[in-house]
Amino acid sequence: MSASLIPSAAEPEASPFAASPQLPPPTLAELFVAFATISLSGFGGVLAWSRRLMVEERKWLTAEQFNEVYALCSFLPGGNIINFSVVFGARFGGVRGALAAMSGLMGPPVLLVLIIAAIYAHYGDLPVLRRALIGVAAAAAGLMMATVAKMARPLFRNGAWRGPLIALATFVAIGIVHWPLPLVLVVIVPVSIAAAMVRQ
Amino acid sequence: MNSGSGHGSLLTLAGFFGVLSLFAIGGGNSAIPEMHRFAVDVQHWLSDRQFADSFALAQLTPGPNLIIVALIGYHVAGVLGALVATLAMCGPPAVFAFFVGGASEKFKGKTWHTVLSRALVPVTIGLLAASVTVIVSSVGYNLMSLAIMVATTLAAYFARLHPLWIFAAAAVIGMSGLL
Numbered sequence: 493m494s495a496s497l498i499p500s501a502a503e504p505e506a507s508p509f510a511a512s513p514q515l516p517p518p519t520l521a522e523l524f525v526a527f528a529t530i531s532l533s534g535f536g537g538v539l540a541w542s543r544r545l546m547v548e549e550r551k552w553l554t555a556e557q558f559n560e561v562y563a564l565c566s567f568l569p570g571g572n573i574i575n576f577s578v579v580f581g582a583r584f585g586g587v588r589g590a591l592a593a594m595s596g597l598m599g600p601p602v603l604l605v606l607i608i609a610a611i612y613a614h615y616g617d618l619p620v621l622r623r624a625l626i627g628v629a630a631a632a633a634g635l636m637m638a639t640v641a642k643m644a645r646p647l648f649r650n651g652a653w654r655g656p657l658i659a660l661a662t663f664v665a666i667g668i669v670h671w672p673l674p675l676v677l678v679v680i681v682p683v684s685i686a687a688a689m690v691r692q
Numbered sequence: 693m694n695s696g697s698g699h700g701s702l703l704t705l706a707g708f709f710g711v712l713s714l715f716a717i718g719g720g721n722s723a724i725p726e727m728h729r730f731a732v733d734v735q736h737w738l739s740d741r742q743f744a745d746s747f748a749l750a751q752l753t754p755g756p757n758l759i760i761v762a763l764i765g766y767h768v769a770g771v772l773g774a775l776v777a778t779l780a781m782c783g784p785p786a787v788f789a790f791f792v793g794g795a796s797e798k799f800k801g802k803t804w805h806t807v808l809s810r811a812l813v814p815v816t817i818g819l820l821a822a823s824v825t826v827i828v829s830s831v832g833y834n835l836m837s838l839a840i841m842v843a844t845t846l847a848a849y850f851a852r853l854h855p856l857w858i859f860a861a862a863a864v865i866g867m868s869g870l871l
Contacts, residue, residue, distance in 0.1 A: 532755065564792075569714045571720050571782070594786055605759050612745065616742075625748040627837075627862035627863050628748040630828070630836070630838070630862060634858075636823055643813065647817070659821070663819075673725070673726035681815060685811040688811040
Protein backbone atom coordinates (compact mmCIF):
# COMPACT_ATOMS: atom_id res chain seq x y z
CA MET A 493 0.00 0.00 0.00
CA SER A 494 2.67 2.54 0.79
CA ALA A 495 5.97 3.27 -0.80
CA SER A 496 7.75 2.33 2.39
CA LEU A 497 7.29 -1.35 1.61
CA ILE A 498 9.48 -1.06 -1.47
CA PRO A 499 13.01 -1.94 -0.40
CA SER A 500 15.44 0.79 -1.32
CA ALA A 501 18.96 -0.50 -1.72
CA ALA A 502 20.46 2.90 -2.28
CA GLU A 503 19.89 4.38 1.15
CA PRO A 504 19.36 1.87 3.92
CA GLU A 505 19.46 4.69 6.50
CA ALA A 506 16.42 6.63 5.36
CA SER A 507 13.98 3.76 5.41
CA PRO A 508 10.31 4.64 5.12
CA PHE A 509 10.34 8.05 3.55
CA ALA A 510 13.13 7.62 1.05
CA ALA A 511 11.02 6.48 -1.86
CA SER A 512 8.22 8.98 -1.88
CA PRO A 513 8.69 12.65 -0.99
CA GLN A 514 8.47 14.70 -4.11
CA LEU A 515 10.56 17.50 -2.60
CA PRO A 516 14.03 17.40 -1.01
CA PRO A 517 14.10 16.41 2.68
CA PRO A 518 14.02 19.22 5.26
CA THR A 519 17.14 20.68 6.82
CA LEU A 520 17.52 21.09 10.60
CA ALA A 521 16.42 24.72 10.42
CA GLU A 522 13.40 23.78 8.30
CA LEU A 523 12.47 21.08 10.83
CA PHE A 524 12.61 23.60 13.67
CA VAL A 525 10.57 26.22 11.80
CA ALA A 526 8.02 23.65 10.58
CA PHE A 527 7.27 22.34 14.07
CA ALA A 528 7.28 25.84 15.58
CA THR A 529 4.68 26.81 12.96
CA ILE A 530 2.58 23.73 13.68
CA SER A 531 2.81 24.38 17.40
CA LEU A 532 1.84 28.04 17.30
CA SER A 533 -0.99 27.67 14.80
CA GLY A 534 -2.28 24.42 16.25
CA PHE A 535 -4.94 25.70 18.56
CA GLY A 536 -6.68 22.89 20.41
CA GLY A 537 -5.81 20.48 17.64
CA VAL A 538 -2.22 20.23 16.56
CA LEU A 539 -2.90 17.14 14.46
CA ALA A 540 -4.92 18.87 11.75
CA TRP A 541 -2.24 21.50 11.30
CA SER A 542 0.61 19.05 11.16
CA ARG A 543 -1.16 17.05 8.46
CA ARG A 544 -1.81 20.16 6.39
CA LEU A 545 1.80 21.32 6.60
CA MET A 546 3.58 17.95 6.27
CA VAL A 547 1.37 16.37 3.62
CA GLU A 548 -0.35 19.13 1.68
CA GLU A 549 2.02 22.09 1.75
CA ARG A 550 5.58 20.78 2.08
CA LYS A 551 4.88 17.27 0.71
CA TRP A 552 7.44 15.72 3.05
CA LEU A 553 5.10 12.77 3.66
CA THR A 554 2.36 11.05 1.73
CA ALA A 555 -1.03 10.75 3.44
CA GLU A 556 -0.39 7.03 4.10
CA GLN A 557 3.00 7.71 5.66
CA PHE A 558 1.51 10.40 7.85
CA ASN A 559 -1.15 7.97 9.09
CA GLU A 560 1.42 5.27 9.78
CA VAL A 561 3.72 7.52 11.79
CA TYR A 562 0.81 9.05 13.64
CA ALA A 563 -0.71 5.67 14.53
CA LEU A 564 2.64 4.56 15.87
CA CYS A 565 3.00 7.73 17.95
CA SER A 566 -0.41 7.41 19.53
CA PHE A 567 0.66 4.07 21.05
CA LEU A 568 3.82 5.50 22.55
CA PRO A 569 3.64 7.12 25.99
CA GLY A 570 3.65 10.91 26.18
CA GLY A 571 2.10 13.58 23.99
CA ASN A 572 1.28 12.22 20.53
CA ILE A 573 2.50 15.27 18.69
CA ILE A 574 5.76 15.37 20.66
CA ASN A 575 6.43 11.76 19.73
CA PHE A 576 5.52 12.63 16.16
CA SER A 577 8.11 15.42 16.08
CA VAL A 578 10.79 13.06 17.45
CA VAL A 579 10.06 10.20 15.03
CA PHE A 580 9.71 12.57 12.08
CA GLY A 581 12.81 14.61 12.94
CA ALA A 582 14.87 11.48 13.61
CA ARG A 583 14.06 9.94 10.24
CA PHE A 584 15.29 13.01 8.39
CA GLY A 585 18.15 14.09 10.62
CA GLY A 586 18.94 11.51 13.33
CA VAL A 587 19.40 12.78 16.88
CA ARG A 588 19.94 16.35 15.72
CA GLY A 589 16.83 16.23 13.56
CA ALA A 590 14.77 14.93 16.49
CA LEU A 591 16.11 17.68 18.75
CA ALA A 592 15.48 20.38 16.14
CA ALA A 593 11.88 19.25 15.56
CA MET A 594 11.09 18.84 19.26
CA SER A 595 12.57 22.17 20.30
CA GLY A 596 10.62 23.83 17.51
CA LEU A 597 7.46 22.24 18.85
CA MET A 598 8.04 22.96 22.55
CA GLY A 599 10.24 26.09 22.63
CA PRO A 600 7.81 28.78 21.45
CA PRO A 601 4.79 27.61 23.54
CA VAL A 602 6.95 27.29 26.68
CA LEU A 603 8.20 30.84 26.15
CA LEU A 604 4.64 32.05 25.62
CA VAL A 605 3.25 30.25 28.62
CA LEU A 606 6.01 31.68 30.84
CA ILE A 607 4.97 35.20 29.83
CA ILE A 608 1.36 34.25 30.57
CA ALA A 609 2.38 32.79 33.93
CA ALA A 610 4.17 36.03 34.87
CA ILE A 611 1.09 38.07 33.91
CA TYR A 612 -1.14 35.67 35.86
CA ALA A 613 1.09 36.02 38.94
CA HIS A 614 0.33 39.76 38.89
CA TYR A 615 -3.30 39.87 37.83
CA GLY A 616 -4.60 36.39 38.64
CA ASP A 617 -6.68 37.67 41.54
CA LEU A 618 -8.68 40.20 39.52
CA PRO A 619 -12.32 39.07 39.72
CA VAL A 620 -12.93 39.67 36.00
CA LEU A 621 -9.98 37.51 34.99
CA ARG A 622 -10.94 34.86 37.52
CA ARG A 623 -14.42 34.54 36.06
CA ALA A 624 -13.10 34.45 32.49
CA LEU A 625 -10.72 31.62 33.37
CA ILE A 626 -13.49 29.67 35.09
CA GLY A 627 -15.49 29.99 31.88
CA VAL A 628 -12.58 28.75 29.76
CA ALA A 629 -11.82 25.82 32.08
CA ALA A 630 -15.48 24.77 32.05
CA ALA A 631 -15.59 25.05 28.25
CA ALA A 632 -12.40 22.99 27.88
CA ALA A 633 -13.92 20.34 30.16
CA GLY A 634 -16.98 20.35 27.90
CA LEU A 635 -14.80 19.86 24.80
CA MET A 636 -13.17 16.90 26.52
CA MET A 637 -16.58 15.49 27.41
CA ALA A 638 -17.61 15.66 23.75
CA THR A 639 -14.42 13.80 22.80
CA VAL A 640 -15.24 11.14 25.39
CA ALA A 641 -18.73 10.76 23.94
CA LYS A 642 -17.44 10.49 20.37
CA MET A 643 -14.76 7.97 21.32
CA ALA A 644 -17.14 5.90 23.45
CA ARG A 645 -19.85 5.45 20.84
CA PRO A 646 -18.12 2.67 18.85
CA LEU A 647 -17.37 0.81 22.11
CA PHE A 648 -21.01 -0.12 22.50
CA ARG A 649 -21.36 -1.68 19.06
CA ASN A 650 -22.78 -5.20 18.82
CA GLY A 651 -23.61 -5.36 22.49
CA ALA A 652 -19.96 -5.36 23.49
CA TRP A 653 -19.46 -5.07 27.23
CA ARG A 654 -15.73 -5.52 27.90
CA GLY A 655 -14.68 -2.15 26.49
CA PRO A 656 -17.34 -0.13 28.35
CA LEU A 657 -16.56 -2.02 31.56
CA ILE A 658 -12.84 -1.26 31.29
CA ALA A 659 -13.55 2.41 30.55
CA LEU A 660 -15.87 2.55 33.57
CA ALA A 661 -13.36 0.83 35.86
CA THR A 662 -10.62 3.25 34.77
CA PHE A 663 -12.91 6.21 35.33
CA VAL A 664 -13.92 5.10 38.83
CA ALA A 665 -10.36 4.25 39.93
CA ILE A 666 -8.91 7.56 38.72
CA GLY A 667 -11.78 10.04 38.77
CA ILE A 668 -13.72 8.92 41.87
CA VAL A 669 -11.35 6.93 44.13
CA HIS A 670 -8.31 9.00 43.07
CA TRP A 671 -5.86 6.12 42.99
CA PRO A 672 -2.39 6.88 41.56
CA LEU A 673 -2.25 6.57 37.76
CA PRO A 674 0.77 4.20 37.48
CA LEU A 675 -0.83 1.77 39.93
CA VAL A 676 -4.13 1.74 38.03
CA LEU A 677 -2.51 1.35 34.63
CA VAL A 678 -0.27 -1.50 35.74
CA VAL A 679 -3.44 -3.45 36.57
CA ILE A 680 -5.93 -2.26 33.97
CA VAL A 681 -3.76 -2.27 30.81
CA PRO A 682 -2.85 -5.99 31.02
CA VAL A 683 -6.50 -6.82 31.79
CA SER A 684 -7.60 -4.75 28.82
CA ILE A 685 -5.02 -6.37 26.53
CA ALA A 686 -6.20 -9.82 27.64
CA ALA A 687 -9.81 -8.82 26.96
CA ALA A 688 -8.87 -7.53 23.51
CA MET A 689 -7.08 -10.78 22.67
CA VAL A 690 -10.03 -12.91 23.80
CA ARG A 691 -12.26 -11.00 21.45
CA GLN A 692 -10.01 -11.69 18.44
CA MET B 693 2.91 31.11 44.68
CA ASN B 694 6.02 29.35 45.93
CA SER B 695 5.12 26.69 48.41
CA GLY B 696 8.70 25.56 48.79
CA SER B 697 11.60 25.98 46.38
CA GLY B 698 15.19 24.82 46.26
CA HIS B 699 16.75 21.70 44.84
CA GLY B 700 14.43 19.41 46.77
CA SER B 701 11.29 20.49 44.98
CA LEU B 702 13.09 20.64 41.61
CA LEU B 703 14.06 17.00 42.09
CA THR B 704 10.52 16.13 43.12
CA LEU B 705 9.19 17.91 40.01
CA ALA B 706 11.64 16.10 37.74
CA GLY B 707 10.96 12.73 39.34
CA PHE B 708 7.19 13.07 39.29
CA PHE B 709 6.82 14.30 35.71
CA GLY B 710 9.55 11.96 34.47
CA VAL B 711 7.62 8.94 35.74
CA LEU B 712 4.22 10.37 34.76
CA SER B 713 5.42 10.98 31.20
CA LEU B 714 5.82 7.23 30.65
CA PHE B 715 2.29 6.54 31.91
CA ALA B 716 0.62 9.30 29.92
CA ILE B 717 -1.21 7.20 27.36
CA GLY B 718 -3.65 8.95 25.05
CA GLY B 719 -1.98 12.34 25.31
CA GLY B 720 -1.50 15.04 27.95
CA ASN B 721 -5.15 15.50 28.89
CA SER B 722 -5.52 11.97 30.24
CA ALA B 723 -2.76 12.70 32.77
CA ILE B 724 -4.70 15.64 34.28
CA PRO B 725 -6.16 13.64 37.23
CA GLU B 726 -2.72 12.37 38.24
CA MET B 727 -1.22 15.87 38.01
CA HIS B 728 -4.05 17.16 40.20
CA ARG B 729 -3.71 14.34 42.71
CA PHE B 730 0.00 14.90 43.16
CA ALA B 731 0.35 18.69 42.78
CA VAL B 732 -2.79 19.71 44.70
CA ASP B 733 -3.65 16.85 47.08
CA VAL B 734 -0.22 15.41 47.93
CA GLN B 735 2.31 18.24 47.55
CA HIS B 736 0.00 21.25 47.99
CA TRP B 737 1.97 23.08 45.32
CA LEU B 738 -1.22 24.72 44.03
CA SER B 739 -4.75 25.32 45.26
CA ASP B 740 -7.72 23.87 43.39
CA ARG B 741 -8.36 27.32 41.98
CA GLN B 742 -4.79 27.72 40.75
CA PHE B 743 -4.95 24.28 39.15
CA ALA B 744 -8.15 25.11 37.30
CA ASP B 745 -6.62 28.42 36.18
CA SER B 746 -3.45 26.70 34.99
CA PHE B 747 -5.56 24.25 33.01
CA ALA B 748 -7.48 27.13 31.41
CA LEU B 749 -4.29 29.07 30.60
CA ALA B 750 -2.71 25.98 29.05
CA GLN B 751 -5.78 25.53 26.86
CA LEU B 752 -5.49 29.15 25.76
CA THR B 753 -1.82 28.78 24.82
CA PRO B 754 -1.23 27.44 21.32
CA GLY B 755 0.81 24.25 21.22
CA PRO B 756 0.56 20.86 22.90
CA ASN B 757 -1.93 20.66 25.79
CA LEU B 758 0.60 19.23 28.19
CA ILE B 759 2.14 22.70 28.39
CA ILE B 760 0.20 22.77 31.69
CA VAL B 761 3.23 21.05 33.26
CA ALA B 762 5.25 24.24 32.64
CA LEU B 763 2.66 26.22 34.62
CA ILE B 764 2.70 23.73 37.49
CA GLY B 765 6.50 23.88 37.49
CA TYR B 766 6.34 27.68 37.48
CA HIS B 767 4.18 27.62 40.61
CA VAL B 768 6.77 25.45 42.35
CA ALA B 769 10.04 27.08 41.38
CA GLY B 770 9.57 29.89 38.86
CA VAL B 771 11.11 29.76 35.38
CA LEU B 772 13.57 27.03 36.37
CA GLY B 773 10.69 24.93 37.69
CA ALA B 774 8.79 25.39 34.42
CA LEU B 775 11.79 24.24 32.38
CA VAL B 776 12.53 21.25 34.63
CA ALA B 777 8.88 20.10 34.55
CA THR B 778 8.66 20.46 30.76
CA LEU B 779 11.91 18.60 30.13
CA ALA B 780 10.92 15.83 32.53
CA MET B 781 7.53 15.43 30.82
CA CYS B 782 8.99 15.40 27.28
CA GLY B 783 12.38 13.75 27.74
CA PRO B 784 11.62 10.10 28.59
CA PRO B 785 8.89 9.62 25.93
CA ALA B 786 11.13 11.36 23.38
CA VAL B 787 13.97 8.91 24.03
CA PHE B 788 11.48 6.05 23.84
CA ALA B 789 9.96 7.37 20.60
CA PHE B 790 13.42 7.84 19.11
CA PHE B 791 14.33 4.17 19.47
CA VAL B 792 10.91 2.62 18.84
CA GLY B 793 10.32 4.95 15.89
CA GLY B 794 13.52 3.67 14.31
CA ALA B 795 12.51 0.07 14.86
CA SER B 796 8.83 0.43 14.01
CA GLU B 797 9.19 -0.90 10.46
CA LYS B 798 9.72 -4.38 11.83
CA PHE B 799 6.44 -4.34 13.73
CA LYS B 800 4.18 -2.82 11.13
CA GLY B 801 0.96 -4.61 10.35
CA LYS B 802 1.30 -7.13 13.14
CA THR B 803 -1.77 -8.15 15.09
CA TRP B 804 -0.43 -6.62 18.30
CA HIS B 805 -1.10 -3.27 16.71
CA THR B 806 -4.83 -4.01 16.54
CA VAL B 807 -4.87 -5.61 19.97
CA LEU B 808 -3.07 -2.68 21.57
CA SER B 809 -5.35 -0.13 19.96
CA ARG B 810 -8.44 -2.05 21.10
CA ALA B 811 -6.99 -2.35 24.59
CA LEU B 812 -5.91 1.27 25.03
CA VAL B 813 -8.94 3.08 23.64
CA PRO B 814 -11.29 2.15 26.55
CA VAL B 815 -8.59 3.06 29.09
CA THR B 816 -8.07 6.44 27.40
CA ILE B 817 -11.83 7.09 27.45
CA GLY B 818 -11.96 6.35 31.19
CA LEU B 819 -8.98 8.64 31.83
CA LEU B 820 -10.47 11.53 29.83
CA ALA B 821 -13.80 11.16 31.63
CA ALA B 822 -11.90 11.29 34.92
CA SER B 823 -10.12 14.45 33.72
CA VAL B 824 -13.49 16.09 33.15
CA THR B 825 -14.63 15.41 36.72
CA VAL B 826 -11.32 16.61 38.16
CA ILE B 827 -11.50 19.88 36.21
CA VAL B 828 -15.14 20.48 37.08
CA SER B 829 -14.55 19.85 40.77
CA SER B 830 -11.49 22.16 40.71
CA VAL B 831 -13.53 24.89 39.05
CA GLY B 832 -16.30 24.36 41.61
CA TYR B 833 -19.75 22.95 41.05
CA ASN B 834 -21.76 26.10 40.38
CA LEU B 835 -24.53 26.89 37.95
CA MET B 836 -22.35 28.90 35.59
CA SER B 837 -19.54 26.38 35.16
CA LEU B 838 -21.95 23.48 34.75
CA ALA B 839 -24.08 25.38 32.23
CA ILE B 840 -21.01 26.34 30.18
CA MET B 841 -19.74 22.77 30.30
CA VAL B 842 -22.99 21.21 29.15
CA ALA B 843 -23.44 23.81 26.39
CA THR B 844 -19.89 23.24 25.16
CA THR B 845 -20.30 19.47 25.21
CA LEU B 846 -23.43 19.71 23.07
CA ALA B 847 -21.92 22.32 20.71
CA ALA B 848 -18.76 20.27 20.16
CA TYR B 849 -20.62 16.99 19.79
CA PHE B 850 -23.18 18.14 17.27
CA ALA B 851 -21.36 20.96 15.44
CA ARG B 852 -17.82 21.53 14.28
CA LEU B 853 -16.74 24.77 15.92
CA HIS B 854 -13.21 26.06 16.27
CA PRO B 855 -12.17 25.78 19.95
CA LEU B 856 -11.02 29.40 19.90
CA TRP B 857 -14.60 30.62 19.36
CA ILE B 858 -15.87 28.36 22.12
CA PHE B 859 -13.23 29.63 24.54
CA ALA B 860 -13.90 33.26 23.63
CA ALA B 861 -17.63 32.85 24.19
CA ALA B 862 -17.06 31.04 27.48
CA ALA B 863 -14.66 33.74 28.69
CA VAL B 864 -17.13 36.49 27.87
CA ILE B 865 -20.01 34.68 29.57
CA GLY B 866 -17.77 34.08 32.58
CA MET B 867 -16.62 37.68 32.76
CA SER B 868 -20.09 39.11 32.45
CA GLY B 869 -21.19 37.05 35.42
CA LEU B 870 -24.44 36.37 33.59
CA LEU B 871 -25.01 33.01 35.17
